[in-house]
Amino acid sequence: MSLIPEIDPGGWRAALSRRIARSRELVRDTEPDALAVGAVGTVALAGAFVGFLTTSRYTSVAVLAFLLAVAYGWVFHQELAARGVTLAMTASTVLILSLITVFIFVEAWPILADRSGRVFGVPVPGLELFTTTQWTPAVSEPKYSMLPMIQGTILVTIIATAVAGPLGVAAALFLSEIAPGPVREVVKPGVEILAGIPSIVYGFLGFTVLSPWASDQFDLVGQGTYLFVGIVVGLMALPTVVSVAEDAINSVPESMKSGSLALGTTDWQTMTTITIPAAFSGVSAAVLLGVGRAIGETMAATVMLRNTPTIAEPLYNVFYGFDTLTSLIAANYGSSSGLQKDALFVAGCILFLSVLVLSIGSQLIEERMEQQLGRGE
Amino acid sequence: MTSDQERSTDRVSRRNFLLSSAAVGTAAGLAGCSGGGSTDTPEPSGGDGGDGGDSTPTATPEPDSTPTEESTPTSGGDGGSNPNEPSLLTGEGSSTVYPIANKGASYWNGNAPPSDGEYWGANDSGSVPGWGEIETDMHLADYFASQYGFEPTETRSSPPYRATIGLSHSGTGCEAVTNGLVDIGNSSGPITAELDWTEEKASEEVVDHVLGRDGQPIVVSKDIYDAGIDQLTAEQVRGIYQDEITNWSEIGGPDQEIFCIGRAVGSGTDTSFRLNMLGDAEAEMPGVDTRQGQNQGVAQLVRQNEGAIAYMALAFTGEQVQPIALEFDGTVYQTSKDAENTIFDSSYPLNRDLHMYTQITEDTPNGTDNREGAFCRMFLTTFGQKVFVEDNNYIPLPTADIEAELEKLPDTA
Numbered sequence A: 001m002s003l004i005p006e007i008d009p010g011g012w013r014a015a016l017s018r019r020i021a022r023s024r025e026l027v028r029d030t031e032p033d034a035l036a037v038g039a040v041g042t043v044a045l046a047g048a049f050v051g052f053l054t055t056s057r058y059t060s061v062a063v064l065a066f067l068l069a070v071a072y073g074w075v076f077h078q079e080l081a082a083r084g085v086t087l088a089m090t091a092s093t094v095l096i097l098s099l100i101t102v103f104i105f106v107e108a109w110p111i112l113a114d115r116s117g118r119v120f121g122v123p124v125p126g127l128e129l130f131t132t133t134q135w136t137p138a139v140s141e142p143k144y145s146m147l148p149m150i151q152g153t154i155l156v157t158i159i160a161t162a163v164a165g166p167l168g169v170a171a172a173l174f175l176s177e178i179a180p181g182p183v184r185e186v187v188k189p190g191v192e193i194l195a196g197i198p199s200i201v202y203g204f205l206g207f208t209v210l211s212p213w214a215s216d217q218f219d220l221v222g223q224g225t226y227l228f229v230g231i232v233v234g235l236m237a238l239p240t241v242v243s244v245a246e247d248a249i250n251s252v253p254e255s256m257k258s259g260s261l262a263l264g265t266t267d268w269q270t271m272t273t274i275t276i277p278a279a280f281s282g283v284s285a286a287v288l289l290g291v292g293r294a295i296g297e298t299m300a301a302t303v304m305l306r307n308t309p310t311i312a313e314p315l316y317n318v319f320y321g322f323d324t325l326t327s328l329i330a331a332n333y334g335s336s337s338g339l340q341k342d343a344l345f346v347a348g349c350i351l352f353l354s355v356l357v358l359s360i361g362s363q364l365i366e367e368r369m370e371q372q373l374g375r376g377e
Numbered sequence B: 001m002t003s004d005q006e007r008s009t010d011r012v013s014r015r016n017f018l019l020s021s022a023a024v025g026t027a028a029g030l031a032g033c034s035g036g037g038s039t040d041t042p043e044p045s046g047g048d049g050g051d052g053g054d055s056t057p058t059a060t061p062e063p064d065s066t067p068t069e070e071s072t073p074t075s076g077g078d079g080g081s082n083p084n085e086p087s088l089l090t091g092e093g094s095s096t097v098y099p100i101a102n103k104g105a106s107y108w109n110g111n112a113p114p115s116d117g118e119y120w121g122a123n124d125s126g127s128v129p130g131w132g133e134i135e136t137d138m139h140l141a142d143y144f145a146s147q148y149g150f151e152p153t154e155t156r157s158s159p160p161y162r163a164t165i166g167l168s169h170s171g172t173g174c175e176a177v178t179n180g181l182v183d184i185g186n187s188s189g190p191i192t193a194e195l196d197w198t199e200e201k202a203s204e205e206v207v208d209h210v211l212g213r214d215g216q217p218i219v220v221s222k223d224i225y226d227a228g229i230d231q232l233t234a235e236q237v238r239g240i241y242q243d244e245i246t247n248w249s250e251i252g253g254p255d256q257e258i259f260c261i262g263r264a265v266g267s268g269t270d271t272s273f274r275l276n277m278l279g280d281a282e283a284e285m286p287g288v289d290t291r292q293g294q295n296q297g298v299a300q301l302v303r304q305n306e307g308a309i310a311y312m313a314l315a316f317t318g319e320q321v322q323p324i325a326l327e328f329d330g331t332v333y334q335t336s337k338d339a340e341n342t343i344f345d346s347s348y349p350l351n352r353d354l355h356m357y358t359q360i361t362e363d364t365p366n367g368t369d370n371r372e373g374a375f376c377r378m379f380l381t382t383f384g385q386k387v388f389v390e391d392n393n394y395i396p397l398p399t400a401d402i403e404a405e406l407e408k409l410p411d412t413a
Helices: A012-029 A032-053 A059-076 A078-114 A147-178 A181-194 A199-217 A226-250 A254-262 A267-296 A299-304 A325-332 A339-376 B002-022 B026-040 B098-110 B140-146 B170-178 B199-205 B222-226 B234-241 B268-277 B295-304 B370-379 B382-392 B399-408
Strands: A117-119 A122-124 B089-093 B163-167 B184-187 B206-214 B218-221 B231-233 B259-263 B290-292 B308-311 B321-323 B325-328 B331-333 B352-359
Touching: A032 A059, A032 A078, A059 A078, A078 A339, A147 A181, A147 A226, A147 A267, A147 A325, A147 A339, A181 A226, A199 A226, A199 A299, A199 B295, A226 A267, A226 A299, A254 A267, A267 A325, A267 A339, A299 A325, A325 A339, B089 B098, B089 B170, B089 B370, B098 B140, B098 B163, B098 B184, B098 B370, B098 B382, B140 B370, B170 B184, B170 B352, B199 B206, B206 B370, B206 B382, B206 B399, B218 B222, B218 B295, B222 B321, B231 B234, B234 B259, B234 B268, B234 B325, B259 B268, B259 B295, B268 B308, B268 B352, B290 B295, B295 B308, B295 B321, B352 B370, B370 B382
Parallel strands: B089 B163, B089 B184, B231 B325, B259 B290, B259 B308
Antiparallel strands: A117 A122, B184 B352, B206 B352, B218 B308, B218 B321, B325 B331
8 A cells, every 4th residue: 555656657557457456455455344334424425415416305314324324434443434534524625615616606607698798709708797887787777897896906905915015024024033032922923813803893993983084184075995995904914914924934944044144244134135035935925815815805895995886087096995896795795686696796706716816826936935945955 | 342252253263272282192281281380379360460370261352351261271271272382483684674673573572561561561650652452461472472372471581482583685585585584574675676576476475564664864964964954855866866966065055075875786775765766766876975785884974974965764863864854846844743744754755665574375375374463463553653663763654554454464363
């Protein structure tokens, strides 16, 4: 089992037969009752899944059978059962996530099909959602443009990044390189606790304190600005950025820094020329994580914005805040139906895709950082 | 006359019920023991309500007649007449209907005794509104539930079945009731508009109980009200919401840009405002600066911002959020309750019905089962209209409407 078989490239037939041989071996080596229970458990779990999808009333029977199989296996073949159960749990996690993803896109499909446009004669589903600029779901010829919300999300995200990025990286640098040990021991957990404050608390502060104040100071008609939503969301993302960036800076090998210091540089020169460049990809990953949080932030945006999807003019006007993709969903899910509801799912799809890109991006960067540092040593 | 007749049929059916339920068996017998325990002290003090045990056999409304009628064979079947414990009554929906429904549910769950005086019944310090029509010696929920054959509990805080009201949105409430998730779906707009149904489908699927009305007064922020804007014409309001008027100075107010507050697109409030004020449920409203999902949010925005105008449920107005009079088709509807035409009138054009929908099922072809019927009946008394509707700043129903609504409920037992 522990031997890794040498796979001759292209010889999938050999690989297959080896796999079959290994399964045979497994079947032969395993006690028959364990095999039977494993089979029963697998079938029951699959049955429960099918029953769940078809909303069968016998789903509970299948679940019960699975639980009994697990219980039996746990008592008599604990090691095998644990392997099986953990595998099943991983598989179901992946399955549930993919079902959710598929569901979002299926729900969004009707409006995408309804509002398709043509580019050079090729039909593109949902194109009209991105070529109009109005969101007017309640009039006789409703228009569902995603552009106002995309603009809002982009503005809020940029402002939030501008707040969380510099502040977060600076704080991380201080905590990791400059602050004396005791300060670091106290401040870092403190910052991480900040990340746990529910977003509605920030949003409520923004709604009752910041927004009316901004409305007075900038002489705006009414309250709700992208600027202050961005600032609040940036503050919310700050703890994440600080924490992850601090880890990245901290993981720069001491030997690199010592080497630099030995050449006669000052602490500050070491930081700017060695530590930060070495940790750059980790720090970027931290900022990207913060950006991901800013994009997905819902409550603060919903309570502080105006919820009237409109494109702000000029495009960089941050003093009026209308809607983001998340606040659109939060403010309209209850009173929408039909195509309007499907349009909310489209907003969900856009969010899903952007966050997916961001999180894959930050993981790639992190991977690169590890490789680089590994080579550096 | 009629009440006598009612009483006798009531008693007969109850006896039959008790007889049949006697056969239910041991479980019922057990329940009967605990139920009968309270009747061990048959002192004829039935009027006090605390020990209503002896008054259970009849639903008769005269308190003085009950102690002598103990002869009805109760104690055995008393608790046993509940073979199917009535389940929790659930409701959900619009934040506008919520104050009425929730206050009703709270009173119901409190099941106050008739000696309470504040929530139910009368005592030395006063009586509840409309008590003269009720005059019972039963607890609050017991009184209404027993009209549909539910066994009174005679215990404070323990109604024959509990009622709970959730808070969401009109559309959600309508969907929840048609999906059978809740018993009552609260909606501030008609279900035909909320779920895009035809009238026909609506009448096949649900029964619409209108238990109160809501006006949508136009409100302005305090600074505007203090500057002398206490009345607008319908034409001016239209102009503001359609972006033709953008500054208060254009209509005789201070030089202040108008902060125009609307409601979530597609919400019941939004739809009926478009319909009643702008003349078309699909009218465009380009003048709206911000939209809020809930009345509380609107009220907060009006308090926090200068030059604000909004429309919202009457229940949320106050010192900082001033309702103003509206001139509509030549009639001025005043904000004072005593004026000839007021925004409380049912003829006020922005008034709308508040709906509590119940689902028509195979078991309840009339659309309203006994639990729902008893609960709704509570709102259709003088007591209910005053306490749950008017005290929440909503508009009580006129007598003719109350009678029409009572017709929709199942007959009392």
